[in-house]
Amino acid sequence: MLNRNINRRRFIKSFLMATGVIAVSSRIGIKNAHALENISVIVVGAGIAGLGAANMLRQHGAKVTVLEAKPHIGGRLLTDWSMGAPFEVGAGWIHGPSSDNPTKKLADAVGAKYVVTDDENATYFDLEGYEYDEDEVERIVDAWEGVLDHIDSNYEVNDQRSLVQAIKDYRPAYLSDPAIMWVFSAYTEFSKGGAIEKLSAPLFNWDSAFDGDDVVVTTGYDEILKPLADGIDVKLSHNVTSINYQVDEHVVVQTDKGAFEADYCICAVPLGVLKANKIKFQPDLPGSYNASIEKLGFGSVTKLALKFDEPFWDIETQYFGITTEPKGRWNYWLNYRTFSDENILLGLSVGDYALEADRMSDKEMVDDALKVLRNVWEDDVGEPIEVLATHWATDPFTLGAYSFPRPGVTKSDFDDLGEPIENRLILAGEHTIFDYAGTTHGAYMTGTRAAEFIIDEES
Ligand SMILES: Cc1cc2nc3c(=O)[nH]c(=O)nc-3n(C[C@H](O)[C@H](O)[C@H](O)COP(=O)(O)OP(=O)(O)OC[C@H]3O[C@@H](n4cnc5c(N)ncnc54)[C@H](O)[C@@H]3O)c2cc1C
Incomplete structure (x- = not known):
């Protein structure tokens, strides 16, 4: 009875919703599966944002390496079956599972049951x-x-x-x-x-x-990630410690297991990790990025x-x-x-x-x-x-659950974090999209947005 309109995500704001939600599928499409053949990209973080980016780039022919600190993919999207029913360690619900919702599309594609x-x-x-x-x-x-x-x-x-x-x-x-x-x-x-x-x-x-x-998702939420990770070079248990994004038009990403080099880097680690300065950026991130990272709530x-x-x-x-x-x-x-x-x-x-x-x-x-x-x-x-x-x-590789607007924050504190830096480094993840922050679909959209930037840049 309580919920007379109190849906956790939709209460009162349904009438405020933009009528044209963000286009979910790539606006670019796979015109040329070889377009990025000579381009290499390192994605840091194998959550839904990082894997979404990696999958789209790979479909365009890029050489993609995903570096993930944990011994498994998924980040905040992980299902534990040890109790005989799905215990969703992170995300538990698909919020607003309309046909426009990219998470719902991914779930439908693996035959998920709801x-x-x-x-x-x-x-x-x-x-x-x-x-x-x-x-x-x-x-x-x-x-x-x-x-x-x-x-x-x-x-x-x-x-x-x-x-x-x-x-x-x-x-x-x-x-x-x-x-x-x-x-x-x-x-x-x-x-x-x-x-x-x-x-x-x-x-x-x-x-x-x-x-x-x-x-x-009664068949397990994290099943939706499998097709995204399929065929991608995901290096598990690789803890990224620094990202140098100004090396002769290259990026050099240092991990506890050695250094990796590429043309671009998409850094899709949680806001908590950025707040704790667990990754050293060289040069330092621009001031406005650091200010937003500090201001946003987690x-x-x-x-x-x-x-x-x-x-x-x-x-x-x-x-x-x-x-x-x-x-x-x-x-x-x-x-x-x-x-x-x-x-x-x-x-x-x-x-x-x-x-x-x-x-x-x-x-x-x-x-x-x-x-x-x-x-x-x-x-x-x-x-x-x-x-x-x-x-x-x-959790040292998350340090919180999801981002929220603290007093004094603006929408651009979220959205501008996803703007490319020096055309080499792009941040992604649920904290880089105000409209859909704190959700799996929001995180996924930021991954594909980052991939689209590179595809646009190289086309
Ligand atoms: C308890 C909880 C409940 C939630 N409920 C819902 C819900 O019901 N519905 C919903 O839509 N969303 C929900 N969310 C939010 C949703 O889970 C997230 O928005 C989304 O999964 C974030 O994806 P991401 O790719 O941005 O980050 P993540 O999934 O966190 O991925 C980031 C990855 O980066 C890795 N990483 C971190 N540091 C390093 C490093 N130094 N080197 C290499 N890798 C690193 C991490 O290990 C992780 O795998 C919930 C989250 C939590 C925690």
């Missing part, structure tokens, strides 16, 4: 573990809509206030109302990957979305899958929203029984609490999450028989 997740098929609990009645749900929805309308009517796009400041300006009492804080956490902090205290009020809800109700989302012998919850209900303190603590749960045979509950911590949860041991995380579940289902909650947990903020 289940629509229904945000309205949910039960919500208060701080004491009692179910919210319809009136309370209506009150929460009205509060949410009120804040968004307030921002919409009163804030210019360059307003420097945070979302929390906007809530305070509109109805200060909301900030001490756990139910209303729950909706801003479970929906907004989850959707944007950052705490409401750190989100830009005018920009947090200004991105774009494709049509269609969100789906999970938070976390923690996932915890708990498998039980028997379900103690209603197996027909898709989601359980649980009001918790502190804000962001295991406040949204997905019931796997609605799309698999496994008795799994997937819990989420978001906002600043995710940064804490990521630093817990798996046991600490489980104990913490079980307290939340026992507040609702009391002694019916047994001990989990299997556990899977994520720690994105401490």
Whole structure:
């Protein structure tokens, strides 16, 4: 019921969506599969952005080498089957799976199977573990809509206030109302990957979305990457430490296993890696790039899958929203029984609490999450028989979940990061596209955009 329009990615902004979404397929097409025959490209990072770029360049005849620090491809798109059902370590949903969505196209191409997740098929609990009645749900929805309308009517796009400041300006009492804080956490902090205290009020809800109700991929999300990686020279466990992009019209990329040289470099590592200066650029990146890298937000989302012998919850209900303190603590749960045979509950911590949860041991995380579940289902909650947990903020090759607009950031802080540097180096990844930041389709679009630049340049 809560979701009267509150789809995490589409709420209220559907009418704002540009009618002409970014063309998904290459506008260039494969006119000449040999056009780039004498061109070599190094792609750093085998996530969906890097692999999307590599695949397109290879189809145009370029010699492509992908350097990936981890022992596997995928980055933030990775499926773990050890529990018997797909545990999506990173991306879990295809948001807006219309026929325009490039991720949906990739999934269709591998014969993926989907289940629509229904945000309205949910039960919500208060701080004491009692179910919210319809009136309370209506009150929460009205509060949410009120804040968004307030921002919409009163804030210019360059307003420097945070979302929390906007809530305070509109109805200060909301900030001490756990139910209303729950909706801003479970929906907004989850959707944007950052705490409401750190989100830009005018920009947090200004991105774009494709049509269609969100789906999970029951055949495993990361299957979509296989055709992209097919035939590409992917060097796994190669940690890139520096990129020199001004060597006689060449780039030299240094890894822990030696140096690689090429005509171009596409650097598709996460924003967290750039923020931590894990890769030394020679010369340094231009000042505006460094300023944007510093300004953009990069938070976390923690996932915890708990498998039980028997379900103690209603197996027909898709989601359980649980009001918790502190804000962001295991406040949204997905019931796997609605799309698999496994008795799994997937819990989420978001906002600043995710940064804490990521630093817990798996046991600490489980104990913490079980307290939340026992507040609702009391002694019916047994001990989990299997556990899977994520720690994105401490993953050295990611250092967070996805990018978000902090107060003071502009759309160009995202988009301009994807502009070629000295016509040799191009940054790609979900953080380089404002409209679709924090998604698999956004990341993929930035990879193909980077590849198109090189194809254009050499045609
Ligand atoms: C918990 C979570 C939930 C999410 N949920 C969704 C969702 O439901 N739907 C959705 O659309 N999106 C979701 N996302 C976002 C989505 O996963 C990302 O936007 C997308 O996968 C990013 O792709 P990318 O190619 O930009 O980066 P990545 O996939 O992170 O790829 C970057 C690669 O660079 C590698 N790398 C890093 N440093 C180096 C180095 N020094 N040398 C070599 N390689 C290096 C990394 O190991 C990684 O493989 C979620 C993300 C997370 C973390």
